[in-house]
Amino acid sequence: MKTNINPEFIECTASASASTANLGPGYDVFGLGLDALEDIVTVKVDKRPKPSKKNLEINIKGNRNENIPKNPDHNTAGIVARKIISDYDLYSYNFLLEIEKNIPVGYGMGSSAASAVATAISFNCLFGLEMDETRLLDYSAEGELASAGVKHYDNIAGSLFGNFVIVKTYPRLEFIKIKSPNNLIAVVCVPLINVPKMKTEVSRGVIPKNVPLEKAVHNIANACSIVAGFYSRDIQMICNGINDCIIEPARKKMIPGYDKIKNRSMEEGAMAFTISGAGPSSIAFLNSTKKGLHLAEVMREEYKKLDIDCETYLTKPSNGSKIISTK
Ligand code: HSE
Secondary structure, eight states, rough: OOOSOOOOOOOOEEEEEEEEEEETTOOTTTTEEEEEEEEEEEEEEESSOOOSOOEEEEEEESSTOOTOOTTTTTTTTHHHHHHHHHHTTTTTTEEEEEEESOOOOTTSOHHHHHEEEEEHHHHHHHHHHOOHHHHHHHHHHHHHHHHHHSSOHHHHHHHHOSSSSEEEEESSOOEEEEEEOOOOOEEEEEEOOOTTTTHHHHHHTTTTTSSSHHHHHHHHHHHHHHHHHHHHHTTTHHHHHHHOSSSHHHHHHGGGTTTHHHHHHHTOSEEEEEOOOSSSOEEEEOOOOHHHHHHHHHHHHHHHHHHHEEEEEEEEEEOOEEEEEOO
């Protein structure tokens, strides 16, 4: 690994999209980038008079800037930046991270992943670090420690690469990218309920530690259907697999009205419905924008009955993170 290097630019801006993880049975394995929203990160660099460990500051702007820690040790992008600065010995520079936060924070749309990914690709570009895709995936996932307490790669993979990604972590980190069918549509419904700090860690805590073999078999079969569906661009086959008997039953208790909204969505045209990542957002899949718009209305109506505000996003798979500009 190169260390003590010079920046090729003084500033780099990158974007990374929202994402959904798991798709039901693919817990910690499946990620899908979603093009409805993106976070944008600008990394600015200048030379310090003396090398120092206190060389990172964060500014947050955008629609979702509430309650985001500016302390780099608690901020997903900050953690990624610190790790890269340390590994590549970049202490002779000052860094300012400007994060434009547009993805709702803590609602299961891969908000922390997007800021982390945009930060990692910006550093890679600024210093010409020549990280390969696996290394970028691994650095970006450092940020998940801030919200989940563990490195999970599914949202990161969806946000970094776009489309559908399978991530394997044992015996080593590997990923498989598959292009999504063109007419795959998702509707994400975000109930604006209070979410705990470290929400992902909390919602990982409710999942059973041991699983009966028949449930594992059920989920593996469904996960295979999802993968086969993406390979053959068959939306019905994908949706037939979005059915999970392990994670959803445990987590849905944390989401008010989940069963009602799921049943109603399935009656009104959803081809599949599950929790988006660690929730509390849910996600429905289908193959038509018109039906998707109708479904978004149905979801809003159901939450209104519960007196809960919600946001809905009609989205398609995203194309992956990108560098927007350099100076
Ligand atoms: N796989 C992770 C989880 C995704 O379900 O906890 C979090 O967005």
